Amino acid sequence: MKPIRMILAPLPAPRRAALGLLLAVAALLTTGCGLQKDVEVELPAEPAQLVVECYLENGRVPEMTVSETVPYLSAPAATVLTDVTVTLTSPTGRVETLTFRPGRNPVTRKLYTHRGQRILRMQPGDTWQLTVKDTKGRVVTGAATMPAAVPFDTVEWKFNDRPLDERRALVTARFQDPPGVGDYYRFQIHRDSISGAREVDYTPDDRLLDGQLITLGTSYEFEPDDTLFVTLYHLDRPYYRFLQSVDDAQSANGNPFGQPAAVQSTVQGGIGVFTILNYQRRQIIVR
Amino acid sequence: MRFYFSRAALALLLLLAPLSLLAQAQYLLRGTVRGTDGSALPGANVAVPALGLGAAANADGRYELSLPAGRHRVVCSFIGYKTVTEDLNLRANQRLDLVLSAGTELQEVVIEGSGTLEQKLQTTQMGVERLSAREAKLLPALFGEVDILKTLQLKPGVQNGGEGTSGLFVRGGSADQNLFLVDDAVVYNPNHLFGLFSTFNSDVVQSVDLYKSGFPAQYGGRLSSVVDVKLREGSRDSAGVSGGIGLISSRLAVETPIAKGKGSILLAGRRTYFDVFTRQINKLNEDTKDYNPIPDYYFYDLNLKANYQLSDKDQVFLSGYFGNDVFGFNSTRGFNFDFNWGNRSATARWSHVFNPRLFTNSSATWSYYTYNIANKLDQFSFGLGSNIRDWNLRSDWEWRPNAKHVVRFGGSGTLHHFGVGRLQANGGSFNIGQNVEYDGLEGGLYAADNFTVNDKLALDYGLRLTGFQSGSNEYGGLEPRAAARYSLTPSLSLKASYALMYQYVHLVTNSGASLPTDIWYPSRLSVKPQRSQQVSTGFSWLIGSGQFLLTDEVYYKWAQRQIDFRDGAQLFVNPELDQEFLFGRGWAYGNEIYLEKKQGKTTGWLGYTLAWTKREFEPQRGTNGINGGRAFFPTYDRRHNLTLVVLHKLNKRVNLTSSFVYTSGNPTTLPTARIGVQDVYGGELQVVPIYPDRNSYRLPSYHRLDLGVVYKLRPWRRIGGESDLTLSIYNAYNRRNPYFIYIDEVKNEETGLPQSYRARQVSLFPVIPSLTYNFKF
Known part of the structure; x- marks a missing residue:
């Protein structure tokens, strides 16, 4: 099982939880029983965009x-x-x-x-x-x-009480959401370098937390002396929708209950994204 | 709402006006049909064969027959019981209570649904399927779990929502457009385990009526069907225990008479037990490093039914249901996930007979559905859930002013509470609580008259007035209902019907599955009531010396203000949820042919449906609608659907059963193109699918044969019990039916880079044999 990275901010949709369960059951039933096979499908050719x-x-x-x-x-x-x-x-x-x-x-x-x-x-x-x-x-x-800058209030980490070799830290980041619903964020943590694998990546919004001091966090997953890059992007709605729709489009393939979501491009006449980034980044070493 | 109801009173008066009280030389024969144990026998047949007249006992075992004065031979029969014959001389309205004794041997059971073919030929009611639990129990079932909803899926015009699921899609209607009633209480989510099993325990179900068209005026509130489930009554004669042990669950029912046979109590339960095994596996692996325990899952049901005869004219009933699905996961890494959901309902009903021509049924019901998720990870925790709760009062009256009219009227009122979403999240430094809830009031008044004009023509016409209020939002409408039967010959009837329906509560779901997290939402603000109209016509033809009934029905249904959701809709804990809805229209048409045989050693049916279903959501609310506003086939559209069910009594001990299903593949959407997205930082290129028109691809067709054997064991001499072994073989020829298709990326083993793409088909169930042991003493 993948580490559970979402804590609060993405407010895991209950539907996803239910679907996750359902797919786990389906996977359990279909794997190992020869219930998957390659098939020939004829997909219509559409003009390239x-x-x-x-x-x-x-x-x-x-x-x-x-x-x-x-x-x-x-x-x-x-x-x-x-x-x-x-x-x-x-x-x-x-x-x-x-x-x-x-x-x-x-x-x-x-x-x-x-x-x-x-x-x-x-x-x-x-x-x-x-x-x-x-x-x-x-x-x-x-x-x-270009969206307005939303600065970090604090970026902190805390170790659990496990024995030394199991000692792990969680990271929390806090920031003040501007008044008015409609602020979208992307919270990322990279280990060692920003071009490396993302340890944490999710896109919360302020629908339920408008104007509040928002805390985003991780689970106890970082080892002592890890160098982390904590990034908070402030997104506009089109880019947020693009990110969400890319996620939805990917998860609908292979999910019998997912709706086939179209990618919500921020551009016209083709597919894709054009946006201006505005983000805050802190480098921390947890120890 | 007041406006609508004042109009209602007028309409109802007009409706009753044509009732001319013609005097006839006819008398009413009425009474009840009960088993020797005192339990009512709904569906038992009371007939006067010489006149070709008959009636089926209603849910309380009550029957009524209008007969000319004179001598008659009355024959009363019911599956599993010995036929009783009574001679009488009718000179006035008369009461005749009939008592049937159970057939001594299960083998003598004549496999027959409730209601005879003759009655089906004569009735004005179209598009109705009546099924007794006895029929369902004989048919082969997935994992040996008898499920009355899945048996209904074998009837024409009814689709399932996917392999093995018990969701019903009736004549192009969606899953939330079915009204599920259990002893008058609404069931909002009739499923366990994502629809693999229904909440109806076959041990306590007496019968199910499914209405697909020509809806009687007493029903309303959903567009596409009514599934009226009646639970059986316990024995009034002696205490008994029955049950079964199956592959995944066991059942137990206990019944006992009360007050010297004036009533009875029946208590039944069932529970699955895969968790017993998974816990053992987890225990064995406890010390294995990196072992993730298998989550705990089980469901259970409890049913209670009690009845008591207050007097000759009064009877009271209590009925209750409590069911839960429980899922729990506790990882060794400090992650806990608990998820449970379930229905509860309670019904108190009083039935009173004023005189042979007038009786009433009044009930108070409460129903509740809820789900709750509790999640904990380290110091963070959150809980979320949703629920719907109804309080309902209703009263139904039946009046027979003379032999030609049966007038039904009544009303109902429901107080809904919609707990649309509740969220509680806590962490070291934050605490969030959100709750979105609404109230709603729904009311309905109706009157209908079943008018036998002459030997050839019978009419059933009625009007239902409904209203709904939530906050300052008020809606209402008149729902005319009409049906007619014309007998061309004694064995051939032509029929036609029309019905208009409103639906005031909506299921918030955008998946094809029945998920426990689907929530109900009232009509309010921009979310107006859904509305549908259906016309259907056809014939019923008794052929083969009355052994077979051939029915053909053609229908057209059109529905307005159908709901769906915008892409990426935020469906949870959203105080402005109404903004996420999209509204469109739907239409469905088709033809259903149905040939059935109910008597003899070999019984069963053959059904074939040719149907089309479409939906259209135009651009609106800043979106392109759905599918760019172009009409599309929903996933439950099936062009052809063929079912063949055969039950054969081989000898005194053995019943052989089989069912075969063939349906066209369901529409689905497969991505036709892909793009690569790098994201802000480079790394692995994400492959993102691009989808064409919605549901533009058809999966291969679906077909499956199920076989069953019911073997009656020798009776236990000492305590007089009986038992049987039921063998079911699901998907007997092991067809790999398509469940869904996805596109898979094949990676180069050395470089780890994508090498090619292929389509993969996933099937759900291979051949599954199962054995169930049933007992009764």
């Missing part, structure tokens, strides 16, 4: 990835679209062109297909526009506004 993924950050050179949808049952292949032009428009109307220059960011270890010419400056409330075009006439557009 452009897929974009672009996260802007203040003080960074913009990078983005453009790809397209592929038939689900096709073999994985690294296809790069070479005929795509990408522009960003600043709140003042200045146009920045991202050139086709595939590479990998050394810090985030992320692949990109297009990269800007210079560092961009942006502040909360600024709205940027994205336009992606290819030679086949496909156009994807999007707009993103």
Whole structure:
């Protein structure tokens, strides 16, 4: 069983709990009894759509990835679209062109297909526009506004009372939610480096905690001397919906009761996400 | 609401106006049919064969027959009982109480449903299936667990919600559009273990009536069907114990007479016992490192039924149900998860006979459904739950002014409490409590007249007036109901019916499964009552010298303000839940052919349904609706559905049974394309499925054969008990029926990178034999 990472904030939906149970029962019944088999299915071929993924950050050179949808049952292949032009428009109307220059960011270890010419400056409330075009006439557009910063109040950790070799720490982070419902967050903890595996990753909202001092936490899962990067993103609703819908779309495959959720893109004319990040990060060593 | 009810009074008066009290040279023969033990025998048949007239005893064992004056031979029969014949000379209204003695041998049981084919031919009622627990008990069952709801799924026009589940989808209606009544009390979640078993213990069920169309006016509140379950009465003659030991559960029922045979009490229970085994396994593995204990799971049911004859004219009944599913998980890592859910209900009913022409039934019921989840991880804990509670009063009257009319009227009122969501979360530094709840008041008045115009034509017409109030939200409507039967020949009847229904409470669910966490929500704010209309017509034809009844019904049903939810809807503890609903329309049509044989050594039925069901949710509330506003087939749409049920009495000891089911595959949605998402930081590329139109893919067809043998053991001489062994073989030819299909990623073993994608089909149940031992003494 996976470590249970959600504590309070994602308020585990009871439906999920029930489905989890049901699937556990189904898995118990179907595995080992030869009740699974490969089958041939004919899936209709739909025209390929452009897929974009672009996260802007203040003080960074913009990078983005453009790809397209592929038939689900096709073999994985690294296809790069070479005929795509990408522009960003600043709140003042200045146009920045991202050139086709595939590479990998050394810090985030992320692949990109297009990269800007210079560092961009942006502040909360600024709205940027994205336009992606290819030679086949496909156009994807999007707009993103930078959310306000929500600073940490405290980031703390606490060890349990187990014997030394079983001693583990939990981490709690506290912050003040701004008044008014409609604030969305993403809480992440990475161990050792931010490009490594995420130990904790969930997306709470302030529906039940509006305007309060919110505490997010983990279970007792960190070992003494772990170096942790605790990150709190403040998200806007479109990006939050995108994250949720990606989750829903993934879990509907293989779940006989899941509704087939469409990915809720933040862009028009294609699929994907264009957003401006605003986050707080603390590095801690639990000891 | 007041406005609607004043209109109601007027409508009811108009309705009763055509009742001309014509004098007839007819007298009423009435009475009760009971077993020698004093228990009522609902469904027993009382007939005058010479006149081709007959009637079935009602839930209290009461029957009434209108006969011309003169000498008659009355024959009373019931499955499992010896037939009784009485001669009488009818010169006035007369009472004749009939007592049937049980057949000495189980083998003599004539396998026959309640009500004869002749009655089914003559009645105006269409789209009704009546099933006795005795029938259900003979049929093969999954894990040997007799389930009356699953037996109903073998009837035309009724779909299940998935392999092995007891959910009912009737004529294109969704699972929440069925009204489940147990001795008049509403059951909100009639399932255990996510619908694999129903809450109805077959040991205490007497009979079930399922209405699919032509709904009698006394029923209302759900769009698609009424499942009226009656529990049996205990013996008024002698104390007894019965029960059974099965593969996954055991049952025990105790009954005893009270007050010198004036009444009886029946107490029954059943409990599953896989937890007994899983606990042992956990104990053995206690010291194994990294061992995760198997969660604890069990369910149990308790039923109580008591009846008492106050006087010749008065009888009182008490009925109660208490059931729970209990799931618990305690990990060694400090994670505890407790989840339980269950129904409770209680009914007190009083039946009074004023005179041979007028009697009444009044009841007070209470029903409650709740689920609770308690979760604890280290210092954090949370609890959440939901419930619905009803208090209901109702009174039903039946008046027979003369031989041509049977007038039914009455009313009911229900006080609902919807505990839509409750949340309590605690941690070191926080404490959250949220509770969303509403009250609702639902009322209904009705009147209906069953009018036998002449030998050929019979009409049943009625009107139901309903209203609902929650806070400042008020709704109401008139629900006309009508049915007609015309006899072309003595063995061929044409029938037609119409019904309009309102549904004021809605199930908040967006899955095809019946989950214990589904919650009920009242009509309020933007959530208006659901509404449906259905027309159906067809014929009933008695063929083969009266041995077979062939019925054909064609129906069209259209429904407005159907509900679904926007993608990513926040369904839990949401004070603005009404904003998450989407509203649309649905329609369904089809034809059901049904051939049944109820007498002789070989009995059974053959049913075939050809049907279409569609739903449409246009763009609204800032969404694209569902499926971009295009109509789609819901998952329970099935084009073809064939069932064949055969029961054969081989000899005095052995009954052989079989059922075969074939249905078209159910619509589902398979992703057609995929995209890769990296997220903010690089790492493993997430593969995200992209879905086409909803339910645009059909799973392969489903078919299954079940076989059963009921072997009667020799009676126990010393205490006069009897017992049998029931062998069930579920999915006898071990068909791998599709439960669902998903797309799987195949990874390269060396690099760990995705190598290819393939479609995988998951089946749920292979061939499952099971043996059940039943006893009675």
